[in-house]
Amino acid sequence: MLKDKICIVTGGAQGIGRCIAEVFAAEGAKKVFACDMNMDIMSDYENRFSNIEAVELNVCDRDAISAFVTDVKDTYGRIDVLVNNAGITRDNLLAKMSEKDWDMVVDVNLKGVFNMTQHVSPVMIENGAGSIITMSSVVGTDGNIGQTNYAATKAGVIAMTKSWAKEFSRKGAQVRANCVAPGFIKTPMTKDLPEKVIAYMEGKTPLGHMGEPEDIAQAALFLASDRARFITGQLLKVDGGLVI
Numbered sequence: 409m410l411k412d413k414i415c416i417v418t419g420g421a422q423g424i425g426r427c428i429a430e431v432f433a434a435e436g437a438k439k440v441f442a443c444d445m446n447m448d449i450m451s452d453y454e455n456r457f458s459n460i461e462a463v464e465l466n467v468c469d470r471d472a473i474s475a476f477v478t479d480v481k482d483t484y485g486r487i488d489v490l491v492n493n494a495g496i497t498r499d500n501l502l503a504k505m506s507e508k509d510w511d512m513v514v515d516v517n518l519k520g521v522f523n524m525t526q527h528v529s530p531v532m533i534e535n536g537a538g539s540i541i542t543m544s545s546v547v548g549t550d551g552n553i554g555q556t557n558y559a560a561t562k563a564g565v566i567a568m569t570k571s572w573a574k575e576f577s578r579k580g581a582q583v584r585a586n587c588v589a590p591g592f593i594k595t596p597m598t599k600d601l602p603e604k605v606i607a608y609m610e611g612k613t614p615l616g617h618m619g620e621p622e623d624i625a626q627a628a629l630f631l632a633s634d635r636a637r638f639i640t641g642q643l644l645k646v647d648g649g650l651v652i
């Protein structure tokens with residue numbers, strides 16, 4: 409479904425981002441740049457997929473992003489898909505949330521998405537096509553106790569995405585922007601949650617279990633592909649019915 413496409417996935421070292429990079433590579437992408445700060449977990453990538461390239465990139469580092477995007481453009485002449493997947497949590501009740509934890513989550517989850525999209529979208533607009541997919545969360549639509557910072561960023565990316573859907577297509581460019589809102593997914597981000605929290609969340613999910621990274625990757629694949637060519641500005645919830 410992604411034959412010949414040049415794709416960038418942030419937070420590609422593990423969890424959802426890693427699965428997206430692998431699914432995109434398996435679906436025929438010409439090149440998938442799996443970008444992350446954590447290069448330890450990236451080491452076996454290139455042995456298994458000749459079309460995945462692990463790139464050390466912090467989504468908060470605007471100079472590094474600029475150099476990376478220029479490099480990709482100079483080499484391939486285009487970027488077809490950007491997946492803004494990198495994200496972190498620093499949870500606490502509002503009364504106890506430090507300014508540092510607020511700033512850190514906003515810097516990565518919100519400004520990091522701004523940084524990447526601001527650099528990549530001109531390449532897509534110039535080429536007249538592209539698909540930008542940003543990981544939101546059900547917490548971005550419904551909120552959650554202890555996640556004021558995270559909820560703000562995940563709601564923020566939905567509004568940015570809707571703005572981009574309008575802005576990037578102004579001169580006829582088929583540059584689409586959409587969000588995916590995962591529910592409760594088995595990744596390193598959720599692995600340390602207490603059993604009782606997991607049981608509670610699974611109980612609230614109509615399909616009765618946590619999702620797999622593959623469930624999110626398949627949604628991202630669809631939005632990235634030309635099969636979703638008339639879909640832009642949307643939020644696709646992939647949550648087993650958790651938020652209806």
Ligand code: NAI
Nearest residue numbers: 419421423424466467493494495545590592593595596597
């Ligand atoms: P994860 O913690 O397993 O993986 C996140 C990856 O992002 C890590 O490899 C990490 O090194 C990377 N990363 C963190 N900061 C970075 C930075 N500044 N620059 C580049 N890379 C950076 O997380 P998971 O679960 O795979 O989540 C992926 C996305 O999906 C996140 O945006 C998360 O908020 C979202 N999400 C996850 C849910 C879940 O249940 N796991 C639910 C809803 C949303």
